[in-house]
Amino acid sequence: MVRILRRRSTPRGTDPATTVQTLAVLLQAGAVPMVAWRHIADLGDPHAMSIVERVDAGEPLVSAIEAQGGAWRDLAAAWEVATTVGAPLAEVLRTIADTVRDAAAAADDVRIALAEPAGTARLLLWMPFAGLLLGFALGFDTLEIVTTHAVGAGCVVTGLVLVLAARVWTARLLKRARPRPGTPGMRAELVAVALSGGASVDRALRLVDGTGASRLDDGHQLRTVLDLSRSAGVPAVELLRASAAQDRHTSRVEGRLRAARLSTRLLIPLGVCTLPAFLLLGVAPLLLSVLASTPLPF
Structure with missing residues (x-):
């Protein structure tokens, strides 16, 4: 209930760059990727909310990010490449x-x-x-x-x-x-x-x-x-x-x-x-x- 009220009280959208920057900070602080996405979703980011819902429904994280279209496809590609080769994800983001x-x-x-x-x-x-x-x-x-x-x-x-x-x-x-x-x-x-x-x-x-x-x-x-x-x-x-x-x-x-x-x-x-x-x-x-x-x- 608290999460629902928080989402309704801050129904704002953010640009991909702001979301990615926030993700990098959370990951650098030690947060697990899905935990970081859930934190951003709790702030009312509609794209993060959509990504979390897709992942909870069983869709892979990279596919869920790519489904947002636009610059999110670039983020999905960077996420996939970084996790495949083992590059530091926070720095990449x-x-x-x-x-x-x-x-x-x-x-x-x-x-x-x-x-x-x-x-x-x-x-x-x-x-x-x-x-x-x-x-x-x-x-x-x-x-x-x-x-x-x-x-x-x-x-x-x-x-x-x-x-x-x-x-x-x-x-x-x-x-x-x-x-x-x-x-x-x-x-x-x-x-x-x-x-x-x-x-x-x-x-x-x-x-x-x-x-x-x-x-x-x-x-x-x-x-x-x-x-x-x-x-x-x-x-x-x-x-x-x-x-x-x-x-x-x-x-x-x-x-x-x-x-x-x-x-x-x-x-x-x-x-x-x-x-x-x-x-x-x-x-x-x-x-x-x-x-x-x-x-x-x-």
């Missing part, structure tokens, strides 16, 4: 928490950069309908024009088609500019975890490829880092983590560049579709209404 937090911050920067052009594009899509309402506000019977005159009806149909085309075009541009799901550099981080646990390079790569971690990394770049470590006689762990950090930085910069280019690219559907739709839906019916109400000179 601290590293994964920093990685997930850094990747989330980079994705947030990109979303913030995209917010202004995306909002402007959505606002401009309503401009043709605003022109249509303007005719009603000025007292012109544009409704009769578009329902009784073939030219007026054609203008409305063509305008609506252009509005729909602008919406589809703009949505595709926004989707292309958004950051891809996943954590850049996670594959390199997981290989570093496996190597820090004493696994060979080949075994580390097999373990990581067998997990459900993010696949945003360049496999050729990973091999280049490992070859550099072998030829220079330098430990690969630090090189891999440096490479992962560089991947996240590159992802952040590329996301901002995509947002900057989006502001220019959104002008294309504006000029090709939105402005002609405004003329067809707002201006053309208004002109037809004026012509219809003007008596002929003869």
Whole structure:
């Protein structure tokens, strides 16, 4: 009963990085993994509660974590690799928490950069309908024009088609500019975890490829880092983590560049579709209404 009341009194969600950081602290203090998960679940973390419920139902812990989706799949992969090779779990979780937090911050920067052009594009899509309402506000019977005159009806149909085309075009541009799901550099981080646990390079790569971690990394770049470590006689762990950090930085910069280019690219559907739709839906019916109400000179 106390546990139920506590859960209801603190129905809050936490991001994966915060949960992983808390797990690392509890494990470093000597808590058993499932005991640590239950402590976090008692604090009201919905993902931890779901994981505990799945484990109590007989599902393996790694599968229960992976079922949460998103960044939790990376945590499940790190958990599986660390427990397989015997790497210190608390230290691994601290590293994964920093990685997930850094990747989330980079994705947030990109979303913030995209917010202004995306909002402007959505606002401009309503401009043709605003022109249509303007005719009603000025007292012109544009409704009769578009329902009784073939030219007026054609203008409305063509305008609506252009509005729909602008919406589809703009949505595709926004989707292309958004950051891809996943954590850049996670594959390199997981290989570093496996190597820090004493696994060979080949075994580390097999373990990581067998997990459900993010696949945003360049496999050729990973091999280049490992070859550099072998030829220079330098430990690969630090090189891999440096490479992962560089991947996240590159992802952040590329996301901002995509947002900057989006502001220019959104002008294309504006000029090709939105402005002609405004003329067809707002201006053309208004002109037809004026012509219809003007008596002929003869």
